Amino acid sequence: MPSSSTDTFLIVGSGLSGILMAWELEKRGVDYEVWNSGAKSGPESNSATKVAAGMFNPVSFKRLVEVWNAQEHLNAMRETYQSLEHFLNLQGELFHIAPIMRVFPNSQYRDLWLKRLNDSHPVAGFLSEISDECPKDVIAPHGFGVVPEAGWVNLPLLIKSFRSNLELRGKFFEKHWDFSTQMPLKFSHVIDCRGVGATQDFASLGLKIASDHGEILTIQSPINTNGMCVNRVKWLLPRGNSTFKLGATYKWNVTKSEPTEAGCSELLLALQPIIAPNVFNNFEITDHVSGLRPASSDRRPYAGPVNNLKNTYILNGLGTRGVFVGPTTASHLAHFIFDQTPLPADICPARFIKKQ
Numbered sequence: 001m002p003s004s005s006t007d008t009f010l011i012v013g014s015g016l017s018g019i020l021m022a023w024e025l026e027k028r029g030v031d032y033e034v035w036n037s038g039a040k041s042g043p044e045s046n047s048a049t050k051v052a053a054g055m056f057n058p059v060s061f062k063r064l065v066e067v068w069n070a071q072e073h074l075n076a077m078r079e080t081y082q083s084l085e086h087f088l089n090l091q092g093e094l095f096h097i098a099p100i101m102r103v104f105p106n107s108q109y110r111d112l113w114l115k116r117l118n119d120s121h122p123v124a125g126f127l128s129e130i131s132d133e134c135p136k137d138v139i140a141p142h143g144f145g146v147v148p149e150a151g152w153v154n155l156p157l158l159i160k161s162f163r164s165n166l167e168l169r170g171k172f173f174e175k176h177w178d179f180s181t182q183m184p185l186k187f188s189h190v191i192d193c194r195g196v197g198a199t200q201d202f203a204s205l206g207l208k209i210a211s212d213h214g215e216i217l218t219i220q221s222p223i224n225t226n227g228m229c230v231n232r233v234k235w236l237l238p239r240g241n242s243t244f245k246l247g248a249t250y251k252w253n254v255t256k257s258e259p260t261e262a263g264c265s266e267l268l269l270a271l272q273p274i275i276a277p278n279v280f281n282n283f284e285i286t287d288h289v290s291g292l293r294p295a296s297s298d299r300r301p302y303a304g305p306v307n308n309l310k311n312t313y314i315l316n317g318l319g320t321r322g323v324f325v326g327p328t329t330a331s332h333l334a335h336f337i338f339d340q341t342p343l344p345a346d347i348c349p350a351r352f353i354k355k356q
């Protein structure tokens with residue numbers, strides 16, 4: 001049913017998807033509340049957004065191609081996070097540009113990079129020329145290329161600030177919701193943004209929300225990367241004041257998330273070959289966190305109506321690229337709800353949900 005100006009929306013989940021949806025309603029002047037579970041354990045307590053490094057990158061390095069709809073996402077995300085900075089009075093603190101220095105693993109990869117540039121492949125617009133002039137602390141015998149339009153969003157700051165703003169206006173509540181709760185009385189619509197907390201409910205409809213485990217280290221180091229994020233197998237992202245994030249591990253379908261010794265070793269071992277030994281040996285690990293990424297079966301988000309539940313919508317499955325694809329996806333869902341604009345088929349959950 002189309003939404004009207006007297007409707008009140010319930011958004012469940014105050015991670016990245018919940019915030020992006022709340023922002024869409026805020027811009028339209030629609031009345032809403034956000035609920036987030038206060039559980040201390042189990043899937044409801046997982047917050048991928050709290051632990052994520054918040055990086056965005058329009059290039060998929062594995063096959064050296066552009067990410068699906070890269071330019072559309074890049075434009076929407078820049079606009080969204082900068083508007084949120086303004087709204088939350090966080091100018092210059094949320095959205096950061098940090099070009100990615102892709103260290104070539106071998107000469108074939110270097111040739112591929114060159115071929116993409118020479119062929120004017122669609123990804124070429126996101127790539128710089130090859131360089132051999134490495135920052136002195138980085139080892140890159142086959143050279144490297146740079147993705148200039150990359151960076152990171154300070155997600156922990158975003159959720160903390162957005163929640164405080166909602167609390168001040170009486171719009172945030174620590175409450176649980178699931179399918180069995182149905183539509184609480186004062187609300188006309190629900191937008192379900194529960195991340196992996198929604199896995200069980202959606203499984204009953206045939207929609208898979210996988211829990212993909214990831215770990216990240218925070219490191220203090222004197223390493224100088226000229227402000228760039230260094231990428232080869234894993235990535236090292238500078239966060240200022242000699243602090244770096246080193247991530248991330250990836251393990252499919254894990255239900256309980258904990259930082260592990262194995263995860264820590266995997267990250268350090270991947271980084272060692274590309275960092276000068278005198279610098280590598282001076283790392284100090286100051287934090288080690290883990291979380292579960294809510295992922296779809298086809299690596300595209302889910303945004304749309306939930307079958308058989310009246311006026312209930314889902315935004316989920318943001319996977320490894322929530323920062324990059326989240327703003328466009330939330331915007332498509334808002335246009336669908338408020339303007340009856342059809343959803344792009346590749347994000348609509350109907351592509352999987354069983355007809356009952």
Ligand SMILES: Cc1cc2nc3c(=O)[nH]c(=O)nc-3n(C[C@H](O)[C@H](O)[C@H](O)COP(=O)(O)OP(=O)(O)OC[C@H]3O[C@@H](n4cnc5c(N)ncnc54)[C@H](O)[C@@H]3O)c2cc1C
Nearest residue numbers: 013015016017037048049052054055177195197214322323
């Ligand atoms: C280690 C790691 C590194 C990552 N790095 C990056 C990165 O660099 N760049 C990037 O783009 N993405 C990254 N991601 C992925 C990114 O974190 C996710 O795409 C995004 O945060 C998902 O947001 P979400 O709101 O859907 O889920 P979540 O952040 O998990 O939020 C879901 C919220 O719903 C609440 N909830 C759950 N169940 C209930 C219930 N029944 N009732 C009420 N509330 C409930 C939870 O408490 C939680 O707050 C990373 C993820 C991990 C784990």
